Amino acid sequence: MSLDDIPNGSLCVLDTNVLLYAEQGSSAQAQRLLRRIEKRELLGVLPQPVWQELTHKLMLIEAQVLGQITGGNPSRQLAGKPDVVKRLTAYREKVQALLTMGLGFEACTRSDLTEDAFQIQEHHGFLTNDSIILAIALRLGADALASADGRFRAIKEIKVYAPTDLKLPAAP
C-alpha cells in the first residue's frame, strides 16, 4: 500500500527514510504525507530512534553540501571535525520544522527495549533500532507505519505503507 492509502484520522509512525525522501523531493507521496500531518488530517509520530537517525543524517547532509566532508564514511569524517559540527545549523532548523509541523516525539521506554523490542528481535530478527521503532508503534496502537524498508512488510500486527513513487539516484 502506498503512503497515499493511509486513511485520514490515522495515528501514523514514520521511519527516517520517508522523511529523507520528503526532504529531498524524491517522493511526492512522502511530501503529501507530511502535508496531511501539517494540516492535521492525520497524526504523525516519530519514535526516538527516528529523531536521532534523522538528525544525524541531516547533519551529515549539511556537512556534505558545505564541502566539509567528501567521499566514504561521512560519520567517521565528521566525528573528527567537532569545529565543523559546531558551525552546522541548517539541519537543526529542519528538525525543528518537523516539530513545528506537529510531528510527535515518542521516547523509548525501558520496556520498549527490554521486553517488546527484544521479543520482536527474537521473532523477526530485526536489528535493534528497527525493533524499537516497531515496539513503540505497537505500544502506541498506531494504525500505520510509513517506511520504505521492505523488512517491515513481514509484520502482521500493523499496516505498513511505503512510498511507491521513489525517484532515487541511479547507482554508479
Added chain:
Amino acid sequence: MKRKVGTLIEDEVMRLAKRRAAEEGRPMSDVIQDALIRYLHAGAAHPKEREAAYNLFCNHPFKLTPKQFRQVLEEDAWDV
C-alpha cells in the same frame, strides 16, 4: 467517523458538561469533543507556522548530488 467510547468522568464534570450542552442547544458529545480537541491542540503551532515549517522542510532541500544522497541513505547512523 464517530466512535462510541466508554470512560469514567466525575459527576461534577458531567453536570457542567450537560449544563453547557443545554445552554448551547448541542449534543453533550459535541461539547466533550470540542473540549478534548482544544486540549489536544493546546501549545500547537499556528497553522501559518506549521505551513512555513512544511515549506522549510520540503521545499528547500539540501542540494545534494545523487551520489551524496545515496551515501547518506546507505549510512549506518551507529557505525562511526
